[in-house]
Amino acid sequence: MAPALYKVTPTEGGWSVHHDEEASAAYELLESAFEAACAAASVALKQGLDVTITVEQRRASEAEFQGRAIGEAFVHPEIGRASD
Secondary structure (H helix, E strand, O other), X not given: OOXXXXXXXXXXXXXXEEEOOEEOOOEOOHHHHHHHHHHHHHHHHHOOOOEEEEEOOOOHHHOOXXXXXXXXXXXXXXXXXXXX
C-alpha cells in the first residue's frame, strides 16, 4: 500500500490540508488545519497505512503567533507551563 501523506500549507487567508493532490477546505488557523490532518492520519493508521504529516510554515515574519506557540510547545514542552 502507498503511504498516506498529509501536507499542511499556507493559502490565501488561511491554511489547507493536501492529501492525494487534493486540498481540503481552508482553515483560518494553522492549528485547525494541523488537527484536521491528524484526525485524517489517525484513520489511515487504523487502516494499517504508513503516515507522514508535514507542515509548510510561512516565513517567520508572516507566521501566526498561534502557530509559533504550538511549534514551541512541541519542541520545548516547558513553554506554556505555569511557573512554580
